[in-house]
Amino acid sequence: MWKIGNVEIDNRVVLAPMAGICNSAYRKIVKEMGCGLIYAEMVSDKAICYDNKKTIDMLYMEDVERPIAQQIFGSDVDSFVEAAKYIEKEMRPDIIDINMGCPVPKVALRAQAGSALLKNPSKVKEIVKAVVNAVKCPVTVKIRSGWDSNHINAVEIAKICEEAGASAITVHGRTRSQGYSGKADWNIIRDVKNSVKIPVIGNGDVTSPEKAKEMLDFTGCDAVMIGRAALGNPWLIRNTVLYLEGKPYMLPTTNDKIDMCIKHLKMLSDLKSEKQAVLEIRSHVGWYLKGVKGSNDIKNKIYKMTKICDILQVLEEFKEELYEEEKCL
Numbered sequence: 215m216w217k218i219g220n221v222e223i224d225n226r227v228v229l230a231p232m233a234g235i236c237n238s239a240y241r242k243i244v245k246e247m248g249c250g251l252i253y254a255e256m257v258s259d260k261a262i263c264y265d266n267k268k269t270i271d272m273l274y275m276e277d278v279e280r281p282i283a284q285q286i287f288g289s290d291v292d293s294f295v296e297a298a299k300y301i302e303k304e305m306r307p308d309i310i311d312i313n314m315g316c317p318v319p320k321v322a323l324r325a326q327a328g329s330a331l332l333k334n335p336s337k338v339k340e341i342v343k344a345v346v347n348a349v350k351c352p353v354t355v356k357i358r359s360g361w362d363s364n365h366i367n368a369v370e371i372a373k374i375c376e377e378a379g380a381s382a383i384t385v386h387g388r389t390r391s392q393g394y395s396g397k398a399d400w401n402i403i404r405d406v407k408n409s410v411k412i413p414v415i416g417n418g419d420v421t422s423p424e425k426a427k428e429m430l431d432f433t434g435c436d437a438v439m440i441g442r443a444a445l446g447n448p449w450l451i452r453n454t455v456l457y458l459e460g461k462p463y464m465l466p467t468t469n470d471k472i473d474m475c476i477k478h479l480k481m482l483s484d485l486k487s488e489k490q491a492v493l494e495i496r497s498h499v500g501w502y503l504k505g506v507k508g509s510n511d512i513k514n515k516i517y518k519m520t521k522i523c524d525i526l527q528v529l530e531e532f533k534e535e536l537y538e539e540e541k542c543l
């Protein structure tokens with residue numbers, strides 16, 4: 215058990231915020247796998263202030279997902295404060311997180327938000343202080359190692375965030391200019407951990423339970439945040455929790471993967487319009503069935519489908535096919 219502010223967290227495995235993915239459906243799946251802390255996908259401060267319906271809908275959360283952090287991105291102190299207050303009142307997340315890592319041009323270049331804030335330490339201080347003062351729940355900040363290889367300043371930024379009242383910091387060991395390429399630098403996570411007293415969550419390239427332990431041991435960080443490797447593989451969360459407890463773990467079977475596609479689609483259909491659920495499940499089916507023998511045809515069929523019932527039927531038939539094949543062996 216560890217804590218962020220007054221929020222108690224059962225284990226050291228954290229789900230990364232991932233835009234377009236970490237909605238309530240996916241989060242509940244990951245929570246069932248025993249995830250200690252979940253970060254919801256980022257929302258725009260301005261969109262909240264303008265009462266944008268699509269963004270407000272993104273705040274939907276169920277109590278079973280707790281403890282949960284809601285992430286906000288933006289660049290203007292007043293909008294950040296207004297959005298944080300709204301989110302605390304309406305959604306009641308356990309934690310509010312400030313995004314200082316997003317590299318996409320729309321956010322970092324056009325809006326000067328996300329990772330662009332790393333270039334402006336005084337603004338970092340202003341934003342964190344203002345949000346901390348505006349809400350009662352703990353505030354955390356997610357940063358990258360720096361803007362580019364000539365401007366690695368995660369330690370400086372982390373110290374500023376701590377001084378401004380942040381309750382924890384997540385460090386993704388890549389610069390903005392790296393995007394998602396290259397290797398995450400775990401040295402910078404270790405340096406931040408050695409420079410602040412608040413909990414540090416390490417992030418970047420945790421792809422297996424063993425890697426999670428390696429990161430914890432190498433950096434001394436309080437918890438590991440897992441992103442891309444959990445796409446199509448929520449079992450990684452369960453297995454990492456087990457491995458860190460010194461317990462054995464099992465990889466999912468093909469049957470487990472197809473069943474999870476079906477479950478995920480049904481959960482998405484409860485949350486979204488048919489059109490949106492179909493669009494979203496296409497990517498997830500690709501991830502869940504990656505490397506599964508005979509799945510390419512199934513994926514191609516599903517990519518062309520527009521109805522949930524048709525996709526469910528194809529998945530059920532695929533399961534049946536594999537079952538019959540196994541019986542013949």
Ligand SMILES: Cc1cc2nc3c(=O)[nH]c(=O)nc-3n(C[C@H](O)[C@H](O)[C@H](O)COP(=O)(O)O)c2cc1C
Pocket residue numbers: 230231232233234235255256285313315316356386417418419420439440441442443
């Ligand atoms: C599809 C996708 C969406 C993401 N969206 C967000 C986001 O909304 N907020 C954020 O702070 N990071 C976001 N990230 C970055 C991840 O949270 C994480 O920092 C990054 O993927 C590195 O961790 P990993 O190596 O475990 O994937 C996103 C990453 C991906 C792949």
